[in-house]
Amino acid sequence: MNRTLWIAASAAFAIGLWQSIVTLTGVPHFILPAPLTVLNTLISSRELIAQHALVTMTEVVLGLIAGSALGFATALHLMSSPAARRLLMPVMVFSQAVPVFALAPVLTLWLGYGIWSKIVMTILIIYFPVTSNFLDGLRRTEPGYLDLARTMQASPRQMLWRIRVPAALPAFGSGLKLAAVYAPIGAVIGEWVGASNGLGYLMLLANGRMKIDLMFAALFVLAVFTIAVHALVSMLADWMTRRATGSAVN
């Protein structure tokens, strides 16, 4: 309850600050609309916003699931094959030096203006943090556990699935939390570059037509959605940590 109160107070403070900037500076509404104007637009254009939000949410959720699954599988593969690790890690690190923004036009060229270029964009942006976090966790398994497993004649496969994976679940959870924050960025970048749907597209459109209040309303929905995804993923990640440390059941 205390925490909710603080969050409410914090939101009230931010809105108050925003309103006072608008009132005190007399900035035109097409530069910075007042909070109440944005709220009005949010209500009056709710169907339009919801329609575009649904597209973005679909892209984010599908991209998040596919990217996490791909990251999980890659980390497992890199863990079990040192040769693959040596071969692929430099490529993966190098791929991170390429700005994702620069790839978006190419993806649109290859995959079209539809939902797929955005999903692939989302996958690209979250794939590396999920993979590297989980791989780090897999490699940092308590050496004593592995010693014990070796004296027990564990096969490499059992060692991976019964020791390394459960021990690395908290690290995988950290990767997922990062992914939840990055995923909407990927989808929106994709929509900016070329789309006919989605919140990113709507924001660009509203901006071009000086409907800054609509742009802010769309941005607000995107932010709320991102926070919700992050909260859900955090719950999942925390559950994995409790599972791995044995505090889920006690």
Added chain:
Amino acid sequence: MVRVTGSFSYDGQRLFEGIDFTLEPGAWTCLLGPSGVGKSTLLRLLAGLETHGTFDGRIEAGDGDALTGRVAYMAQSDLLMPWLDVTGNVTLGARLRGQLPDMARARDLIAAVGLEPHRHKYPRALSGGMRQRAALARTLMEDKPFVFLDEPFSALDARTRAEMQELAFGLLAGRTVLLVTHDPAEAARLGERIAILDETGLREFPAGKSKPPRPADARATLDLQARLLKDLRRAHAA
């Protein structure tokens, strides 16, 4: 019988040289010594674990077979998997080998170490002593002729340690046990044979004729403990 002869170096530095160390079948051998002289390394060599150094020598079992697969291992840290309950931890070995664990036997062993009411609890919910009991049950579950103990009781409080020493000695009877310890009191209580490893090398120390576990407060035990400590310190001073 197990015999290890040879030298071991780590990063170009000799850790021990020209040692000749034997484990008698069915007896508890205590390897006593200060920290950092290679006691654990010797145990890890025998257990077939990674030592990150170079061993130049031989490890032979009396029957000519390799030790691999015939060893159960218990360390100072209980090494219980936090995501498994007591039963899950005790049956871990079978699962890691892709076999179905013998649940009835697991239950008996958990009862034997006094954890019957706690068999579905997770390690977090157990005290240090209870966790080492669970680790002991897991070691027994492996049912191996050779049991290598790397200071498994050193992190326990004095009372729990004494109880664990007696429990482990009773339950591991008949197996060839190597106990690595830095505690002369522990060696004096549990060693049917005692070897000292320090900077000067490896040497046998007469353990006396009485059968372990020797009472901690008996004059003979205290006397043996005092002589062990004296020997350790004299070698260090020399």
